[in-house]
Amino acid sequence: MGYFDVPEIDYTRYTNRQLAAVPLAVLAVALLVLSGTFLLTGTPVPLGMDFAGGAELTVQTTSSESEIQGAFDIEPDSIQSVQAPGVENQYSVQFAGIEDNNVIQSLSNQAATNLAQDGDTAVVQSQSTVSPTFAEQTQQTALLGIAVAFLGMSVIAFLLFRTFVPSIAIVLSAFSDLVIPLAFMSLANISLSLGTVAALLMLIGYSVDSDILLNNHILRRQGDFYESTHRATRTGVTMTVTSMAAMLVMGIAATLFGVELLASVGIILFVGLAADLMNTYMLNLSLLRWYKFEGVRS
Numbered sequence: 071m072g073y074f075d076v077p078e079i080d081y082t083r084y085t086n087r088q089l090a091a092v093p094l095a096v097l098a099v100a101l102l103v104l105s106g107t108f109l110l111t112g113t114p115v116p117l118g119m120d121f122a123g124g125a126e127l128t129v130q131t132t133s134s135e136s137e138i139q140g141a142f143d144i145e146p147d148s149i150q151s152v153q154a155p156g157v158e159n160q161y162s163v164q165f166a167g168i169e170d171n172n173v174i175q176s177l178s179n180q181a182a183t184n185l186a187q188d189g190d191t192a193v194v195q196s197q198s199t200v201s202p203t204f205a206e207q208t209q210q211t212a213l214l215g216i217a218v219a220f221l222g223m224s225v226i227a228f229l230l231f232r233t234f235v236p237s238i239a240i241v242l243s244a245f246s247d248l249v250i251p252l253a254f255m256s257l258a259n260i261s262l263s264l265g266t267v268a269a270l271l272m273l274i275g276y277s278v279d280s281d282i283l284l285n286n287h288i289l290r291r292q293g294d295f296y297e298s299t300h301r302a303t304r305t306g307v308t309m310t311v312t313s314m315a316a317m318l319v320m321g322i323a324a325t326l327f328g329v330e331l332l333a334s335v336g337i338i339l340f341v342g343l344a345a346d347l348m349n350t351y352m353l354n355l356s357l358l359r360w361y362k363f364e365g366v367r368s
Contacts, residue, residue, distance in 0.1 A: 076304045089356035093349050097246045100253035107256045115252055118261035121209040123202035124166040125174045128195040131185040132159055141184035142177055151328035159188045212267045219271055223278050235361040236285050243349040244277040250345040251338050265331045266338055273342040280306045280350045288358050295362055303351060314343045
């Protein structure tokens, strides 16, 4: 059985500014990416059909996903294999922002003409639409959920530690843990949907867990600052790296089996957990060390 040994980092070699510089620089780049995408497209992250409205075709075909991608005049935003007992060669093809009935009918005709028929079964099994009004309401509800979760996490942090610097360190790390995956989604063209929002909510939980673990070891347990740091790191890094490995395996497996949503969730969580490692053991730690050795006396 393999054994994962977390190395003891000599934090005395680095100043607080040096530790904080890298995560803050990555956060700044992520904010620039989101700002630039917002200026170019009107949204910081591509919106899926859940949040932008649009049309969905369910097709039964022996054509490959790449052939389905090229079968339409309008490029699909998402192609997902339908996983259900007794169902084979069936795909859900989504076109975000499409609401005109004539355009939807044209897409249906293109599917019937350009895709290979699976036996005697009709190529187009069904078509449906999500209205922009309903999608906007869903978007507002999802964003409200993220805001409430983040606010709740912030309140818990302040109630637990009752001092500004340790609490704000948790909030800042959690904020960066959300922003960096969002910037990655923008660069990788991963759409924001109900599924990916769930992944972002999970990241808030992961972030709070690792940050509170570090703060609790340093501020409330006996022992030298660096001894406490290593104890927290040994536990926290092991948990996070294990979760990262699981998310990576899930993302790869989902990609191989054509389950696009699970693949997106897996890669978002992998990126977010990697960001959490950096933010917790560099940014959060630098603020805690400043508070422990300088801020308390000032």
